[in-house]
Ligand code: SF4
Ligand code: SF4
């Protein structure tokens with residue numbers, strides 16, 4: 001467990017009485033005042049405090065007025081006319097992040113004293129801060145901007161020269177630091193040392209000259225470094241990939257999943273006018289807490305790759321030519337009818353959603369095809385979030401009976417060479433040449449059908465190429481390596497004529513067998529719930545934004561470290 005889960009009490013049922021801005025309420029023992037204010041729909045502004053990091057109390061923004069029950073000569077609380085303890089208020093403010101609640105505690109979050117304190121803290125914080133907002137990437141989601149408006153005086157009494165600090169510091173492969181903007185909250189330092197165990201950042205010098213830097217000779221390059229860009233309350237740490245690309249207030253936010261490994265971190269996709277500009281982690285304590293790895297965060301530029309397949313392609317006289325969807329489906333269906341089901345093999349990629357895999361499994365059942373498998377992809381797993389399974393939906397493919405974990409697939413190269421397999425259908429864009437089937441074997445096939453996102457060594461040999469939507473461009477669900485069913489929503493439209501795989505398979509099925517009873521995702525869910533035990537009783541709505549656990553977590557050890 002994360003030792004710093006400050007927003008969760010050890011025992012949520014162990015309640016004590018506290019008074020927040022004059023109202024008595026019950027709150028779980030062990031919470032700090034910032035969290036109690038949050039639960040009582042109040043807000044105590046804060047910079048250095050973060051619920052998943054240790055408490056350091058160095059920004060002083062969370063000052064509040066605190067009181068304790070007045071005690072009588074008998075050492076018992078003096079009760080007021082309402083039967084509640086009278087409160088003796090302390091003359092000096094306290095910091096909410098480092099103060100745990102006690103029975104009968106009084107908390108004032110908006111008194112004149114508190115407002116005065118916040119004015120003062122804001123004035124100090126802004127003394128040396130540059131007037132960079134117009135060119136700063138954080139503008140629009142900057143806590144310094146927001147709290148200045150909300151809690152500042154709107155003017156400065158500072159007439160001296162501001163302290164100059166390093167700007168445009170190349171801190172690591174993916175991060176640029178602007179030291180003048182840093183408010184010395186130390187969130188980035190604590191994240192690196194406490195969560196990632198990479199003690200690389202620190203402050204040097206004193207007072208106004210304190211400066212964030214990496215230890216001499218070290219680079220801030222760990223696999224989770226970009227989480228500090230989210231954590232930084234100001235625009236000091238910026239992502240090289242995202243800086244100067246887009247103003248954040250233009251971004252449309254869509255809830256989705258990272259599909260770069262089997263963990264399935266919950267994410268928010270930021271897009272504008274059909275283009276994805278950034279991925280950021282979305283909180284889910286059962287999966288990724290508030291973090292994601294840098295690899296997954298940056299693995300979306302393929303959406304705009306020059307290799308994207310935009311139109312169906314048909315092979316004639318040894319060349320591929322663009323064609324219509326009608327022609328492509330008809331040509332595929334005709335070719336399939338010429339090959340016996342026993343001579344067909346189908347790649348059902350574990351990058352496809354459950355919905356797509358389910359429609360595919362129905363189609364294959366009707367055709368009588370049993371030779372079906374996924375292509376395993378070994379990733380670079382670690383002891384934190386990254387899974388060694390680079391496929392995002394291996395367990396979904398298993399549940400739907402389309403995977404033997406790559407065992408069957410391993411024999412197909414030889415079976416194609418011996419003529420046992422005469423037709424190969426690929427769904428999910430797998431490059432089977434890269435996975436070990438020789439190009440010469442593929443060239444000997446009577447039918448090679450490829451549906452995918454990007455052109456590759458396999459697609460270039462296909463008789464028909466069907467352009468498909470990427471995960472950011474479709475709605476569906478997946479099961480992560482821990483057995484959690486999670487859903488994702490389409491953020492941007494697919495480019496050109498590319499389509500979601502389930503509609504491609506549906507049309508192919510209709511053209512081949514005439515069968516078509518699945519017209520919408522709801523239809524697919526009804527049918528899946530009836531056929532797959534683990535999906536029984538579930539619906540799109542019931543999965544919710546945080547997913548549901550449908551299977552035992554076989555990766556229990558890994559799950560523990562997720563919450564670390
Ligand atoms: S760089 Fe950002 S997160 Fe790090 S100490 Fe400065 S303000 Fe805080
Ligand atoms: S750990 Fe896996 S799922 Fe999570 S962000 Fe990284 S690649 Fe994506």
Ligand code: FES
Nearest residue numbers: 046057059060097
């Ligand atoms: S949030 Fe409490 S001192 Fe910074």
